[in-house]
Amino acid sequence: MIKKYLATFLLLFSLMLSSTQAAENKALSFDFERLQVSKAIEVIAKFADLEIEGLELVKHDTVTICAENEPWDEALRMLLASQSLTAKINGLRVTISKIKPDKKNH
Secondary structure, eight states: OHHHHHHHHHHHHHHHHHHHHHHHTOEEEEEEEEEEHHHHHHHHHHHHTOEEEOGGGSOSOEEEEEEEEEEHHHHHHHHHHTTTEEEEEETTEEEEEEOOOOOOOO
16 A cells, blocks of 8 residues: 555656756747847746746847747846846746946956
């Protein structure tokens, strides 16, 4: 009886783990031309089922950027870096913040 429950638990656990890994490694391709940056971020967020915080930091600029079969997190970081922004990714929650300038002593 215990073996049956253990086998069921292990099966469910492995399915949960594989679905989480699939979400982390989900790749996408896009070719944005003069698209509002906030809309581009929303497209990636919808694709990866993300919750975005800090979207108010995004200027109303447009962006022309493309990616081919890129993991969603790399594509998002590339998009944000083009706007001097960065992201802290914790599961499916993404917090956008401004890139802090280096404080180098000359």
